[in-house]
Amino acid sequence: MWPSRNRTETVTCLACGSEVTRSKAREYDKYGDRWDRENKEFEHLCKSCHGDLCHHPRDELEELLVELDAGEESQTAFLAGYLATVEERYGTLEEES
Template identity: 80%
Template sequence: MWPWSSRNRTTTVTCLACGDEVTRSMAREYDKYGNRWDREDKEFEYLCKSCDRELCHHPRNELEDLLVDLEAGERDQTAFLARYLAAVEERYGPLEEPPEERREER
């Protein structure tokens, strides 16, 4: 039924987070656009299962567009983060501070 599945078991892919090479069956597809089900004309990147577990799996609505708008990767990290925080507060309201007891744990 799915002719490509038998090839994927032995195909080696590189984890985009840690750089380890793993078999395709031991990896998870990563789609930076957040829609891995729309497969037409798309090449996926991969994460090993360990790195995938460490990621936040909440929806990323508007994140890619925001990063493009803020020219992510084109300025130093401090300047980018300042612009990112300002843009998030402008679009979605003030960021919440963690409760005092949680802040002390850090």
């Protein structure tokens, strides 16, 4: 099978910024639908950063981050808004004894 002509040989890991070959990277779709490939550009993670990710389902998480303008304000302001929104929608998180 011939490689696609429009694919680059190297990609940049969105977590650590390393340049890695495409074969040593993992595709990341911030909308959580990596199977729908039509007209889509993927971001990439190196294998190390991909392994560090939590691979549990993240239902509604990406939509919430977009809604709260993640990355657009200070970390302190974002986290305060995030925690308030999560508490309002899902209740408080209490540790089990």
